[in-house]
Structure formats: structure tokens, C-alpha cells
Amino acid sequence: MTHRLPQRHRLLAPLAPWALTTAAATRVGAAHAxxxxxxxxxxxxxPQAVGGANDTVARAFATRLSQAIGQPIVVENRVGAGGNVGTAFVARAPRDGYTLMITAQSAQTINPSLYRNAGxxxxxxxxxxxxxxxxxxxxxxxxxxxxNDLKGLIAYAKTRPGKIDYASAGNGTLNHLLGVMLNQRAGLHLVHIPYRGAAAAATDVVAGQVPITFGSFPGVIxxxxxxxxxxxxxxxxxRTKLAPDLPTLAETLPGFHVNSWYGLFAPAGTPKAVVDRIAAEGAKALADPALAERLAGQGAETAxxxxxxxxxxxxxxxxxWTKIVKSSGATLD
Incomplete structure (x- = not known):
């Protein structure tokens, strides 16, 4: 007796070996990559300038990663628009694992809200x-x-709403938005005074022109x-390993903390096998005590x-940060 396949199954049956071959080829291709x-x-x-915090972290990491993978790693600074130029360049780079990016958390998660078109x-x-x-x-x-501490600052500021200033490196910068976040979480009215850069802001706080500021560890320590x-x-x-005796703000104001991080990214579509290989080699590099010591000297912790x-x-x-930026009204367009 002859059993005839339904028409749909007859059409698909010749494709089955091809589908299996394609799936196998995909697995082989990923393994080969x-x-x-x-x-x-x-x-x-x-995406930031030579000599900045992101650059120094990237170069320290690149040196150790290059040793791990046995190939040169060329660090290329592509600056402009607060990091958008270099970030957009990597977004459009070939998806083969040969163009990577180390960027600051602010450029990757704050800029998209500050610019109408970050690129x-x-x-x-x-x-x-x-x-x-x-x-x-x-x-x-x-x-x-x-x-002398956050509890005292909150108590003092609440008796003087709108009369205490805080300095920042400029509109939309992380230290500006941290002040916005502190106002929201603690119910304060600190007044934002933007400067042209973190160094200028810190200098004026030292001089007593402005009483307080948020600053990066290497910038203010x-x-x-x-x-x-x-x-x-x-x-x-x-508490940071860089200065474990210093209290966190979250000890007084639970939930008030930020992740100021540097992340390694590849263009979307880079094969998972390649991404996993880079991550594995990167983890080995970051396990090197010498690299951890070098980063600590620059005010950063391996993570x-x-x-x-x-x-x-x-x-x-x-x-x-989308919510914080929107509430602050900050834009850079």
C-alpha cells in the first residue's frame, strides 16, 4: 500500500536535508569564527579624548588583552559630541570582532537622552x-x-532651599545629574552651577566659590x-576598595548609588562565538593583579x-538616566 504525503509535506520534504546542512554549516561557521x-x-x-579616564582605562586593559590574545590592539580615539562620534562609528563597523569599543557609562546611557539624535x-x-x-x-x-556627612548636609540644605549651590562639569554631565538625583531622592533644592569641565568645578569648590560638587575619584581625591x-x-x-573607610551615600539615603562603569562593546551582529571568546580573554586579563593595581592607581576598580x-x-x-535627564530638562542639541 502506498502512503501519499499531504501536498505541504511533499513540498517541504526535499528541503529537510538542505535545512539540516544549513544548520550544521552555521554551527561550523560559528565554531570556526x-x-x-x-x-x-x-x-x-x-569615544573620548586621549588622557581622560576612559582612555587610560582602555589603554591599560588593551595592553593586557593584547598579551592574552597574541595580537596587537590599536587604541583609536574618535572624539566629538560627547562621545557620540566614536560610538556611532562602532555601531556601523564590520561585525567581525576586529572593531571594539570601550566607553563610559555616561556616553552609552545618558547621551541618548541628551541629544535628539545621538546617532x-x-x-x-x-x-x-x-x-x-x-x-x-x-x-x-x-x-x-x-x-560633614550626608545626614548633616540634608538637614542643613532643608533649612535653606534654593540657597545652596553645587558645581558640575557642565549641563548633562554625570555630576550635574547626580545633583538632580540627590534633589529628588532627598527632597532638596540644591542649585546647579555648570562649569566648563570637572577641573574648573573642583577648583572653585576648593576656593570656596561653590560649597559642594560631585567628582570622580581621581579628579577629587x-x-x-x-x-x-x-x-x-x-x-x-x-564601600569602594579604593578607600574603604569612606562611607557611601546609600548608608544614609538607601538606594542612592550609581554605576559609573566602563564597558566593552562590539557592533550588533558580531557572532556570539566571537563575543564569548573576547569576554573569556577579557576576564583573564582583568584577573591579573598587575592590571588591577594599575587601574587602582587611576582611580578605577576592575569589574x-x-x-x-x-x-x-x-x-x-x-x-x-532617561528619567533623570527628562526631569532635569537638560539637552545638548
Whole structure:
């Protein structure tokens, strides 16, 4: 007796061997991509200027990663529009694992809200590879400021709404938005005074022109050590290994912390096998005590993560800063 297949099954039956062959070829191709990467030098784009915090972290990491993979890593600074130029360049780069980017959390998760058209989508245009490092931000004050901790600052500021200024590196910068966040979470009315750069802001707080500011660890800790500034608190979830004696702001104001991180990204569509290989080699590099010591000297802590963890971190921070930027009214267009 002859059993005839329904017409749909007769049409699909000849395709089955082809589908199996294609699936097998895909698996072989992915495995080959992982095995063959890297077959030539890798370009690591830094969307910020030479000598800045992101650049120094990237170069320290690139040196150790290059040793791990046995290929040169060329660090290329593509600056402009607060990091948007370099970020957009990587978003459109070949998806082969030979163009990567280390960028600051602010450029990846704050810029899309500050600019009407940043030139990239932080979620759709990138494959997260791993978090590389974190750099704590500190709330610091002139030594003559009456409060010595966050509890005292909140109490003092609540009796003087609109009369206490805080300095920042400019509109839309992380230290500006941290002040907005503090106002919202603590019910304060601190007045934002933007400067042209973090150094100028810190200098005026030292001089007593403005009483307080948020600053990066390497940007303000020299003033703290010289007695020219005092620390109100650190804006991290847990006490930083760089200065474990300093209290966090979250110890007084639960939930007040930010992830100021540097992440490694590849263009969207880069084969998963290649992304996983880069992440594995990157984790080995970050496990080197010499690299951790070098980064600590630059005010950063190693913070390795999986691709999935960086993806989640990016989404969470994008959601947070989109709300903060909108409430601040800050734009850079």
C-alpha cells in the first residue's frame, strides 16, 4: 500500500536535508569564527579624548588583552559630541570582532537622552561584551561647609532651599545629574552651577566659590588628601576598595548609588562565538593583579562581567538616566 504525503509535506520534504546542512554549516561557521579570532590586529575605539579616564582605562586593559590574545590592539580615539562620534562609528563597523569599543557609562546611557539624535541606539546597535571597570564618584565639599556627612548636609540644605549651590562639569554631565538625583531622592533644592569641565568645578569648590560638587575619584581625591576638600560620601552601592573607610551615600539615603562603569562593546551582529571568546580573554586579563593595581592607581576598580550582565546593566542605567535627564530638562542639541 502506498502512503501519499499531504501536498505541504511533499513540498517541504526535499528541503529537510538542505535545512539540516544549513544548520550544521552555521554551527561550523560559528565554531570556526571562535577558533580563528583573532587572526589580525584588533582596533579598540575610545569615544573620548586621549588622557581622560576612559582612555587610560582602555589603554591599560588593551595592553593586557593584547598579551592574552597574541595580537596587537590599536587604541583609536574618535572624539566629538560627547562621545557620540566614536560610538556611532562602532555601531556601523564590520561585525567581525576586529572593531571594539570601550566607553563610559555616561556616553552609552545618558547621551541618548541628551541629544535628539545621538546617532546610535545603545541597545539595538551593540553586542555587550563585558564590564571592564568602575570609577566611583564622590560628593565633596569645601572644608568650611558646615555639614560633614550626608545626614548633616540634608538637614542643613532643608533649612535653606534654593540657597545652596553645587558645581558640575557642565549641563548633562554625570555630576550635574547626580545633583538632580540627590534633589529628588532627598527632597532638596540644591542649585546647579555648570562649569566648563570637572577641573574648573573642583577648583572653585576648593576656593570656596561653590560649597559642594560631585567628582570622580581621581579628579577629587588629590584635593581630599591635601585637606582642600572633605568627603561627604561615595556614590557607590558598597564601600569602594579604593578607600574603604569612606562611607557611601546609600548608608544614609538607601538606594542612592550609581554605576559609573566602563564597558566593552562590539557592533550588533558580531557572532556570539566571537563575543564569548573576547569576554573569556577579557576576564583573564582583568584577573591579573598587575592590571588591577594599575587601574587602582587611576582611580578605577576592575569589574568583570558576562555579556548578559553588561546588557542588563546598560538597560537598567538607560532607564534610570532617561528619567533623570527628562526631569532635569537638560539637552545638548
Amino acid at each position: 571562535q577558533e580563528s579570532w583573532p587572526a589580525r590586529p584588533v582596533t579598540l575605539v575610545v 546610535f541606539d545603545p541597545i539595538k546597535d551593540f553586542e555587550p561584551v563585558m564590564s571592564v571597570a568602575t570609577a566611583p564618584y564622590l560628593l565633596v565639599a569645601n572644608p568650611k561647609f558646615p555639614a 588629590p584635593f581630599v588628601r591635601n585637606g582642600q576638600l572633605k568627603v561627604i560620601g561615595v556614590a557607590t552601592e558598597r 568583570p562581567s558576562t555579556p548578559a550582565e553588561l546588557a542588563r546593566l546598560t538597560r537598567d542605567d538607560l532607564e534610570l
